[in-house]
Amino acid sequence: MALRQTLLSPGYVRLLLLSVVLGVPIALACFFFVSLQHELQHWVWESLPETAGYDRAPWWWPLPAMLLAGLLLAPVVTRVPGHGGHVPVNGLGGPLLGPKELPGVAFAALATLPLGVVLGPEAPLMAVGSGLALLALRSVKRNADPKTVLILGTAGSTTAISTILGGPLVAAVLVVEAAGLAGPQLVLLLLPCLLASGVGALIFTGFGKWTGLSIGALTLPEVPPDANPDAWDFLWGIPVAVLIAVIVTTGHRLGYLTAAWTRRHTVVRTVVCATAVGSCISAYALITDRSPEEAALSGQAALGALAAHPHSWSIGALAALVLCKGLAWGICLGSLRGGPIFPSALLGAAIGIACSGLPGLGTAPGLALGLATATAVVTRLPVTSAVLAVLLLSHDAASQMPLVVVCSVVGFVTSQLLEGERKSGASS
Structure with missing residues (x-):
């Protein structure tokens, strides 16, 4: 009433x-x-x-x-x-x-x-x-x-x-x-x-x-061909979600360390961190002979290209992207200004697609679980992350929804366990 x-x-x-x-x-x-x-x-x-x-x-x-x-x-x-x-x-x-x-x-x-x-x-x-x-x-x-x-x-x-x-x-x-x-x-x-x-x-x-202006929203114009998740996708999907949660949480921890480091001598250390980020991005371009733009910026353009043409990236290129962009993202989290979600979505998608070569794990399920898991780890909001992943997947959403929901929860729980270990270790 x-x-x-x-x-x-x-x-x-x-x-x-x-x-x-x-x-x-x-x-x-x-x-x-x-x-x-x-x-x-x-x-x-x-x-x-x-x-x-x-x-x-x-x-x-x-x-x-x-x-x-x-x-x-x-x-x-x-x-x-x-x-x-x-x-x-x-x-x-x-x-x-x-x-x-x-x-x-x-x-x-x-x-x-x-x-x-x-x-x-x-x-x-x-x-x-x-x-x-x-x-x-x-x-x-x-x-x-x-x-x-x-x-x-x-x-x-x-x-x-x-x-x-x-x-x-x-x-x-x-x-x-x-x-x-x-x-x-x-x-x-x-x-x-x-x-x-x-x-x-x-x-x-x-x-x-x-x-006719573009806003660079987080969208996937194309996604891998639809494939209904089966038992193999869930069998591989859950450990891959744990792996994504560990990697993304590690990047997040680097952000906490960077934030603590830049509290003193902020001007000089902010410039040092920005230069370190540039070095990580350049390292990606040198290692892969691809455009440094893929490892720079928020990642929504690279995410769209990855979803549309996942097989144009080698496993080595995806690994280099996760390493170099992940390090750059972790440094940016504690020293620069912006949002944490977009780059994490690309990192999760890259890991999911890299693991899609495992026997029985499809490209579309790998992309779906990567998006849901990484965003759940960063936002600490598993329901929001699942809804965002489902909307991004468009016509694949209905078939991938069970895997998306399960992996967003797995990622959230894993990150909470790892975060608890970090806090207990810091307090001791």
Whole structure:
């Protein structure tokens, strides 16, 4: 009864309307934000090398690019309000970032992510969404209720992330799972977020077709041929999921070490970490004689290419990608700024496809379990990870769903066990 009264109250109805009204300008701003970021990335890694006379970025290209990224980010981390956003090793969580932190977050993302930082756009995008929502609320109402601030800030974040992670469904499930079992309070939080994210997805879709701009969302235009999982897929899938969880958790632990190391002498050590990331990316290009762009950046483009043409990558190239990109990702998690999800999805997919040569394990199941396991390890949200993997797999989703669900749980449990060992070891 209390929930019904709240839902029908004039104040809550106004809150729902406000979430829709704010969703339109926030979605527009976020659309052009990620479009600009994608265009800058294309210029740095494709247009500029072609202008310099190369058919693709040479192996040494990441070294000056990442050095520049470190030099641009270091003063933001140390002197600008909000420090350029949350440290990505801590996940997508943390307190909402308000209008004061917005310039630093936007600059850090636009100035460094296109240069090759091995992180995704999801965390800065969520921060931009929440910051714009709170800025609009503050301009309308100076002394807003804290609960209203929380709901509208979260709605702004889900508006921003709804399309970059596959649509409003993933955003809604993320809110549900991250909030925990909050009963009626969860419903009150979820409805404005669902409305705002739906409006955001509509804006992103419409403006993408109208302007022709790309936002670089996490999508798989093509996936390996459909194959229903059988007993062999589950027999191999569970240990492969454990392997993925161990590798991704190891990268995450490197992020904790890097974060602790950069707390002192932050300016110098941030530049050192960025240079180390560039070295890892260049090492991949030297080892494989492939483009360094595959190991740089967030990985959504490489993930799409890997899913569409998995057999064009040798086992050695996939191993080098996991090693070099995994090291670069771990360093970025603790020292630079961005989102942790996108690169982990590529790492999981690469391991899953590399293991698909095992007797009885298909390419499509390997891709499916890799996506679900890696994202569950990083986000600590197995349901959200399963939903995201299912949406990415498109027409293969129905057949791969049992394997996706099982492996997301296996990855989550394994990472929790490993995390518990890390904490117990640190405390002793």
